[in-house]
Amino acid sequence: MNNTFIRPETDKAWCPGCGNFGILNLVSEVLEELELGKQNLVFVSGIGQASKTPHYLDVNMYNGLHGRALPVATGIKMANPELIVVAEGGDGDMYGEGGNHFLNAVRRNLNIVHIVHNNMVYGLTKGQASPTSQREFKTKVQVNGVSNEPFNPLSVALSLNASFVARAYMQNKEHTKEILKAAFLHQGYALIDIFQPCVVFNPVNTYKWFSENSYILEEHDTANIMSAMEKAMQTHPFALGIFYQQERKTFEESLWKSEETSNPLYTQKHDIKEMQKQFDKYTLSYL
Amino acid sequence: MTLEELSHYNGRDGNPAYVAYKGVVYDLSQSDMWKNGEHQGEHVAGVDLSEALQHAPHGEDVFKGFKEVGKLEMHEKKIPMSRQELKLKYTITSKEKWRRWYQIYHPHPVTAHFPIVLHFFAAGMDIAFIFSPLEKFEQGTYYAFLFATLFGLIAMISGILSWWVNYNFNVIRPLVIKLYTSIFTLLLGIIGIVLHVLNPMIAYNSDALALFYHFSILITVPSVIVLGYYGGRLTWWRQTKSDTEIANHLHQESVESKFLLHNDFTIMIGGSAGSGIKTIETLLSDVFASMGYYVFSTKEYMSRVRGGSNTVQIRVSDTMIKAPKWKPDLFLALDELSVSHVKDRIGVDTFVIGGQNEKFSNHLQISLQEEAKKHVTKQFINTFAAGMLFGLLKLPLEALENSLKKHFNEKDHEANLEAIRQGHMYAQSQNIELKKFPAPPKKSGEPMRYIDGTTAAGFGFLVGGCNSVTSYPMSPSTGVLNFLAGLSKDFEIAIEQAEDEIAAFNMVLGVWYAGGRGLTTTSGGGFALMSEGLSLCGMTETPAVVYLAQRPGPATGLPTRTEQGDLNLALYAGHGEFPRLILAPGDALEALELGHLAFEIADRFQVPVLYLSDQYLADSVQSILKVDFELFSQKRYIVKSQADYLRYKITQSGISERAIPGYGEGLVCCDSDEHDERGQITESYKVRESMVDKRKRKLEQLRNVAIAPEIIGDGNIAIVGWGSTKGAISEVLSQLDDSRLTQVHFSWIYPLNKGHLSKLSDMDFIIVVENNSNAQFTDLLKLSDVKVDATILQSNGFPFFSDILVDKIAQKVKELS
Structure with missing residues (x-):
């Protein structure tokens, strides 16, 4: 397959059979099919196996710190609202280390696509529990099995009135691509939690397990937040699809007063005369 | 050798051509590339070229074979020029282009030499004529004098052009002397020529007119000597320097004033938080400034919104002062608690007004609240006290009334004006002698400007092009966030209150990455949370500016008080090794200038810049003269990318061209992992070494442009x-x-x-x-x-x-x- 969004001459650091390969391919195909311009596309990521995805895509990239992709994405949208920004990472990165940023990105209705690879385990640090690990999941650290309630990203996002909430399973290729496309076309914050097996460190949540424990939502009203919440709270099996979508005022629309002033910041310079005027105001009679 | 001395060795007028490089002075007089003290029409001798050489197409080995003639002392007495020099280096305006053209052709020095020589020649011929009155001497004198005057006119015109190009018609002493002297010379020339035209035989006469004719020819010699002397003093390097004097006059003013003994009067007012102590501070600062005094004020307050005991100190002076005193000349106690709060600060000379529980040697033992209640109502205690103060100091009430009108809502005018008058009358009835109040400084007549350290820093960031602030509020840094948020209605500034300091700093990185100029404001505790982000900033070579207003730690420490305790934190925050810049302003003007510099350096060197202020500087108010914002350079270092753009291209300086996403054909990839030139993750030990070296070279670059103390x-x-x-x-x-x-x-x-x-x-x-x-x-x-x-x-x-x-x-x- 000849995909121009796959970066040439890169050595992919994932294990053979990793679900990340599938997500990388789906994302790159979606970018290709949507005919997006590479120059206007920025992928932001943190740390983890999933956070390496932007390294393998031929796009603008800012790979930052563990858990901190969303604040960087926020800064990028502040400086240039014209860029299409994607934050991509894993469940540990986005829901664990970066949990507070997740809550606030939703609250801001940051106009980004937020892709979270959810394999219910820590891969990069070799097999500890992640925020989405299921109860009783045993690891070298959680020797008696996980006792914490698994983090439910969908219901949390919905409780904050997120404007687009979806879940996919990467093996359902066409379905996942459909959701990704809808997310790219959505104006506002769009969360896509993507189930993905870790073939090395998660012997429980396997390809087979995900297939058996998920189903595609049908006849669901995506404008109804209460029914979305109801579906989001149901587990085993987990529903897949767009749970809720309702556009509302985005972060950048609130940030700038009008369209004329929402130009990229690099094109702007402050008016020195106005500065002189303000200085007079502040230094002559203002305290 | 100092820079000043070096400037005389400019390779012109028979002087040797010296240049300095990294502290060593070389003699380049013998170089073919440095004829007349000029090099490629770009550089002149007599200056320090350390910075310029970094941009030259050749390396430092060009100095090999030339004689070392000394060491350059970086010490510049009194006037801190280097910041201005730095600023100038960044600025290439259209005037700068003119200046370069001018530097190559310099019409004034060319045209000026003809009249000088001719005036000398005319005078020589005239002296010869006086001793031996031959016609050839007389004719020689007259024609030489005629052409000297004509060429003098041309030299004057080119001189005025010079004045415009180099000095913006700025009034500088040598230029004024030159202007008057040349007008004088020109007038004498015209008179002499007219006398000769009217009577071609005048030289042979011995009447008064003839004597004046000879006098006009001879006196032009000392005139052109003066002209030549001051012309020589204005070498190119000095002209560049003089140009910056416009920017520098503020500094000179403040620096010089340190050598003058000042007369000041220090007033301290104590009261509880929320009792209007802020109102009286505003009112008094404003009124003294409007009377033309230098004002300094500082507060000391408890970490609570209401109650407690706080003080403000206002110092009124006839010269610039920028420090508080422990013991005031006058203490005004708005309540009883404030007296016990400041008891230790009452000196033998301090006059205390208010407070009945304690007794001091100079004391008006009253309850200000009771007096206010008696004359107006308790609510107007602040304005009553202000009026009283003016009465005690025997100052005109009119100024106070005007300031009050400026700062109070109109509906409150009448009652407060009455309170002022009542306070004034009450004070006069007390017959109290205070320490002599200073006379207003000579230049008064104009109101003095004043500014606090927070606002000054804010204006500095603004003129530095700051167009985004992402912060989590924390005292005492929040003032800058508030200030810039307030200005975001008038300027394009994106403001976001972050969920925590970690987010705040990572947002700054996102802003710069995408082409904005981001700032975050914080104090020690918040900055500690930014440490990891700082390290990311170093690795991805993304510019960033942090306003770190220090307060005493550790942990919560004393939230509303001051300390310089976070220098080590700023120095060592962040894991791994990467270059950074730390600045710390000393006064309001520096706060402004360094705010600009922080953005300039962050952008140019792609490093984090940590701007260290503290609660004291942030909250104290001092006098400031007018700042001309046009003088600050507005350089931007973003490049439009080509398709094969490499974010981390290895360069000699360590600085790679910085492109931003969405501008140009290339892709901009930044990686927190060690990366290759593309910004792609790598574990190659060779690439690692070259990248570590590249980042380290930026630190050396920073050292080279450092501002001297x-x-x-x-x-x-x-x-x-x-x-x-x-x-x-x-x-x-x-x-x-x-x-x-x-x-x-x-x-x-x-x-x-x-x-x-x-x-x-x-x-x-x-x-x-x-x-x-x-x-x-x-x-x-x-x-x-x-x-x-x-x-x-x-x-x-x-x-x-x-x-x-x-x-x-x-x-x-x-x-x-």
Whole structure:
């Protein structure tokens, strides 16, 4: 397959059979099919196996710190609202280390696509529990099995009135691509939690397990937040699809007063005369 | 050799051509590339080329084979030029292009030499004629004088052009002298020629007119000597420097004033939070400033919104002062609690007004609240007290009334004006003699401007092009966030209150990555949370600016008080090794200038810039003269990318061109992992080494452009300070008036330039004054091999008070010498 969004001459650091390969391919195909311009596309990521995805895509990239992709994405949208920004990472990165940023990105209705690879385990640090690990999941650290309630990203996002909430399973290729496309076309914050097996460190949540424990939502009203919440709270099996979508005022629309002033910041310079005027105001009679 | 001395060796008018490079002075007189002291029409001799050579197509090996003639002293007495020089280097305006053209062709020096020679020739011929009245001498005199005058006119026109190109018609003494002298010469020339035209035989006569004719020819010689002398003094390098004097006049003013003994009157007012103590501070600062006084005010407050006991101190002076005093001349107690709160600060000369439970030697033992109630109502205690103060100081009420009208809502005018008058009348009935109030400074008539350290920093960031602030509120840094948020209605500034400091700093990185100019504001605790982000900033070489207003720690410490305790945090925050810049302003003007510089350096060198202020500087108000914002360079370093753009291209300087996403054909990839030139993750040990070296080279670049410490005085005992201690040390040294003492003030804290420290190694003794208990800056100096003999430290949450510091410095000096 000849995909121009796959970066040439890169050595992919994932294990053979990793679900990340599938997500990388789906994302790159979606970018290709949507005919997006590479120059206007920025992928932001943190740390983890999933956070390496932007390294393998031929796009603008800012790979930052563990858990901190969303604040960087926020800064990028502040400086240039014209860029299409994607934050991509894993469940540990986005829901664990970066949990507070997740809550606030939703609250801001940051106009980004937020892709979270959810394999219910820590891969990069070799097999500890992640925020989405299921109860009783045993690891070298959680020797008696996980006792914490698994983090439910969908219901949390919905409780904050997120404007687009979806879940996919990467093996359902066409379905996942459909959701990704809808997310790219959505104006506002769009969360896509993507189930993905870790073939090395998660012997429980396997390809087979995900297939058996998920189903595609049908006849669901995506404008109804209460029914979305109801579906989001149901587990085993987990529903897949767009749970809720309702556009509302985005972060950048609130940030700038009008369209004329929402130009990229690099094109702007402050008016020195106005500065002189303000200085007079502040230094002559203002305290 | 100093820069000043170096400037005389400009390779012109028979002078040798010297240039300095990294502290060494070379003689290039023999070089074919440096004829007439000029090189490629770009550079002139007589200057330090360390910076320029970095942009040259050749390396430093060009100096091989030329004679070393000395070392360059970086010490510039009194006037801290280097910041302005730095600023100038960044600025290439259209006038700068003219200047370069002018530098190549310089019409004025060319045209000026003809009349000079001809005037000499005319005078010579005339003297010959006087001794031997031959016709050839007479004719020679007249024609030489005629052409001297004509060429003189041309030289004058080209001189005026020069004045415009180089000086913006700015009034500078040598130019004024030149202007008057040339008009004088021209007039004499015209008179002499007219006399000769009217009577061609005039030279042979001996009447008064003839004598005047000879006089006009002879007197033009000293005139052209004066013209030539001042012309020679205005060498190219000096012209460049003089141009910056416009920007620098503020500094000179403030610097010079340190050598003048000031007369001041220090008022302190105590009351509870929320009782309107802020109102009286605003009112008094404004009224004294409007009367043309230099004003300094500072507050000391408890960490609570209402109640407690707070004070404000207002110092009114006839020269610039920038420090608080421990013991005021007058203390005005708005309530009983404030008297016990400041009891220790009442000196034998302090006059206390208010308070009935304590008794002081100079005391009007009344309850201000009761008096206010008696004359107006308790609610107007502030304006009543202000009126009373004016009565005691025998100052005109009119000024106070005008300030009141400016700051109060119209509906409150009448009642408050009445309160002022009542207070004034009451004071007059008391018959109290206070210490003499200073006379307004000579230049008064115009209101004095005043600004607090927070607003000054805010304007600095603004003129530095800051267009985004992402912060989590924390005292005492929040003022800058508030200020810039307030201005976001008038300027394009994106403001976002982050969920925490980690987010705030990572947002800054996102902003710069995408082409904005981001700032975050915080204090020590918040900055500690930014440490990991700082390291990311270093790795991805994304510019960033942090306004770090210090307060005493550890942990919550004293949230509303001051300390210089976070220098080590700023120096060492972040894992791994990467370059950074630390700046610390010493006064309001520096706060503004360094705000601009922070953005300039962050953008140019792609490094984090940590701007260290503190609660004291942020909250204190001082006088400032008008700042011309046009003088600040507005350079931007973003490039449009080509398809094969490499974000981390290895360069000699260590700085790679910075493109941003969405501007150009290329892709911009930044990686927190070690990366190759593309920004792609790598574990190659070779790439790792080259990238570490590349980042390290930026630190050396920073060292080279470092601002030299400001050195005031030429004694051999250095009183070293950094950041906000500047004003207190200055005041102390002017009080001590001891020629052995020299103030050395650092505002560029890290990385230090060893050349700049050489002046310190010449000192007999070095005393460092710091507002912390571990002598953090002293440690930094020691790492640069500076030997520190004594330290004066403080960690009580207060700023340095000039009347306490004076004793401590005097004591240390006595112990050492």
